[in-house]
Amino acid sequence: MTPVPSPGTGLSAERRRNLGRLFAPRHVAFIGGGEAAEAARQCQKIGFSGPMWAVNPKRPDLAGLPCLASVEDLPEAPDAVFLAVPAPLTVRTLATLARRGAGGVVCYAAGFKEIGAEGGALEQALIEAAGSMAVIGPNCYGLLNYVKGVALWPYGQPGHRVERGPAVITQSGMFAINLTFSERSAAFSHIVSSGNQSVLGIEDYIEFLLDDPAVSAVGLHIEMLRDIPRFARVALQAAAKGIPIVAFKTGASEIGARLTISHTGSLAGSDDAYNALFHRLGITRVATPAQLLETLKMFTHGGIPAGRRLGAFTCSGGDAEMVADWAEHYGLLLPQPSEHTRQRLAAQLGSFATVSNPLDYNTAIWGHEDRVEAAHSTFLEDGYDATVLIQDFPPLGSDIDRISNTADTRGFFAAASKAKLPAAVCSTIPECLTQDIRDLALSKKAAPLQGIQDGLFAIAAAATYGARLKLLRAADGGDLYRLAQPRPSVGQPRTLDEWESKTLVREAGIPVPTGRLCRAAEAPDAGTAIGFPVAVKLISASLPHKTEAGAVRLGLASAVAVREAVDAIRSSVQKFLKGPVPDSFLVERMAPKPVAEMMVGIRRDEGFGYILVLGAGGVGVEVSRDVATLLLPLTKPDLLEAIARLRVSRILEGYRGAPAADIDGLCDAVLKLAGLALTSDRGILEIELNPIMVLARGQGVVAVDALVRSSDGTAG
Structure with missing residues (x-):
């Protein structure tokens, strides 16, 4: 049996050829009962002129086509098949079609991974049975090709032949049906109901359709993408060819499946990441089906x-x-x-x-x-x-x-x-x-x-x-916008304390305050040596957010004030830690008064690579939610555009006579942090600067707090 390409590897040459046979077949077979008969009627109605065969051992005909008893009785291997039999029989029939050399199959049946573990096992068997055939579904309505006159579609549709138009790929079968009913002169070239995407995904259909001169634009209804990096590569190919993509994304849930310690994780939901992905790739995101249709017509x-x-x-x-x-x-x-x-x-x-x-x-x-x-x-x-x-x-x-x-x-x-x-x-x-x-x-x-x-x-x-x-x-040519893919992580994740985190940040070239790590008894002398005023913080990886625990004191103007601050911190933190309070303190010079406090965080994600959040910072960052989400790698123009979208941008530009902020310095720091996440051998899972003080123009920035979570290393 031909090996099945894993997600991300793209279409094999043989499967691409078979997808071409499915979309523009010389002959079509309809296997099943009532749904197969309706698909045959729709294919006749749309004007398909090639041979059509029917397979059903219990019926004399389907839509006037005399029935053969089995797939083995077909006169030759069909280019395209509409298969509408129960799920277990679907798998067995696919295996037979693959042995006969069929091109592609629409699998109408439900009862696969959408019903749970048992269906998931059956779907895996379907994938193996398919071999190198092009398979749409299962759990789908199929394919309409209005250019070639092919309807592998078990439902009435009023469409007509066209020479050119937008293609639509939708994960929702009912939405696909509704599109055919719309009275908006969208004049689709193709409609694909992708279903479970067991063998072929949205990205495969896009890649294939980009080579069809009859396709003017591509419309998508997306519930989720199975292979985001490959989707991004295909979208860049579409941009290179000047074929617009319009996406109607539903299911705006938050990413909450993995542990996160920073504000970045709570501020970067999956819908924000999808928005960042679409903007990055030049994909138009729409909020309603009507916007999808009108935008496709405009394009x-x-x-x-x-x-x-x-x-x-x-x-x-x-x-x-x-x-x-x-x-x-x-x-x-x-x-x-x-x-x-x-x-x-x-x-x-x-x-x-x-x-x-x-x-x-x-x-x-x-x-x-x-x-x-x-x-x-x-x-x-x-x-x-x-x-x-x-x-x-x-x-x-x-x-x-x-x-x-x-x-x-x-x-x-x-x-x-x-x-x-x-x-x-x-x-x-x-x-x-x-x-x-x-x-x-x-x-x-x-x-x-x-x-x-x-x-x-x-x-x-x-x-x-x-x-x-x-x-x-x-x-x-769009190469700068290919998504960065993290190397596989090894080891157990661990949270670095602030001193370790700032050391990593400083080595990346991002300014941090002058400071000393010391014991409690040494803190007053450290403050004197650094120069007042200073800040004092308890250092412990167990306290990633020190403000809530009272582990920070700011603006200390003398050695006596430092000593009193250390005692107060110990007393406050004792309520938050189960064990003894660590005897480790960071004494830092206070940063100059900023034009604005900002936050920048980067979080590693299995699908999107690295998600970067930039916005107004400080302790109220989750309340204000004045943030922009981007993906890595990124360029300075990307950053400047994102900053301009923030409400805090008015302050950064100099509000009502106040000094303008060093936006160039902020961009430089963000790009260096991105470089650290992308190139570090520390296996960074999450890194956040909050706040990073943005000083007046020409004076740079200072990262006064840093938080890093990493694995013990990375593979390779």
Whole structure:
């Protein structure tokens, strides 16, 4: 039996060929009962013209196809199979199909790992039985290929053949069915219901579809990714080819499966890590199914804007206000017309027109296609990155006049084409963009967007993708954004005390306060030697968070104050430790007053590699939650962008006349900490600086507290 590639190794050459056979088969076999019969009907309906065979020993036919008694009776090895038999029989049938040399199989049956340990064992047997075949599922609805006319799909669907469009891969079978029912002119090229992903995962389908010129973009519904590093590599391939990916991620749970001692662990949930992953790779994350569809349409039909300057046209002041509100919300810019353009538009629209962006082009030219085109062309001469017309239409078949609306839309399309801009027509209410207008938009290479909020989100998402794509392509073709993968950890994890942690941090080039490790009796003299004021801390790996235990005293101005602080610390800590209080104290020079206290932490994660959290620091870090999450490795532009998103950035930039912080010094320290996590032979599992004092511009930073958890070493 052909060995099964393990997750992360990618598609073998043979399995890739078999996946090609499954997606574009010469012949198809349907095995099972009612579901197999329905899949055969759907394949006939969509126009598949190759041989189709049915296998069922108890039925005379499936959807008019005469039934064979067994797989062994098939005239030849089928390129594609829709298999809908009970779970145990699924495994045995797969083994037979593999021996016969079948290409790929949709496994419809449930009853595998989703039901627990017994099903998990059966699914492992399925994987082994599959050999090198391409297998979708199990526990899935299958595959629709609207380009080649293939429906391995056990449910009615109203789709039709297309030449090009977005492909969608979804882990939810019902969501896949719902997509086929949507009336939004998404014109899918493919829909894949991936199910349990036992043999093929989302990343495999993406990698395969990237080589199909009929695929304009890829939409995903993700519950979880089985191989995050490989998914990241495939996403970078998509960026290199200029194929956008849009992700609808559900299941925003926190990462809580492993021990964490730092604030970093509690602040970096899995959803934050997914957000960081998607942003890093130029993947658009959407919050709703409607946003998924509208964004895929914008990418496919509207195009990628060169920037965020939007030229908008409306038919009313109310629509103009809605555009302005949502444009601002999504970071789109609405530059106002130049004086020259104002004067020309005033002559074209009449003296009562208000010339602005968005432009309410008013009743004077409604229904006059040539005048609408002329006015819109004048407006767009100022230079924009994209343009949109807000227009709603009465229902088809009603007695309400549609002539004026349609004429205005045609005039807009002509002006947008002349300006060579990505364009969209967008209704304020989703159902008010009727089928004829959606068809008109598609014929004019413009996006038909439904719903003003989702429509403007889609335009903004396309602009964001364009900017991110430039960055990815400039970064050595995206190589700088490959996820760092930790070396295997060996030994038992241990928490370093603050002195050990700071020694490691200082050796990495990150400034820490001048300090001495000493016994209690030596602390006053240490303070005198260092120079007052000083801080005194009890050093113990058993007290990673010293403030809560009263193990820290700050701003001590004399030897007497140091002696009293040591006694007070001993008394307070005794309540927190089960054993004797250690006779180990750190005496440090107090750091200068900072512009801001920040926190930076890095945590090793099996899926994402290394998760970095950066934000406002101090004892209230978990309360403020003013943090950004990134993945390693990272660059200074990544950091600057993340810092700009924080609320504390206003303080760092110099708020109300206060000095600006040394943001360059902060970036330098964060990059050095990242380098420490990536290259250290200490097997770092977690490292956090909180707070790291950011001083005034040109004065650098000081890490006044550090916390490290590591294994005893790393393999290799």
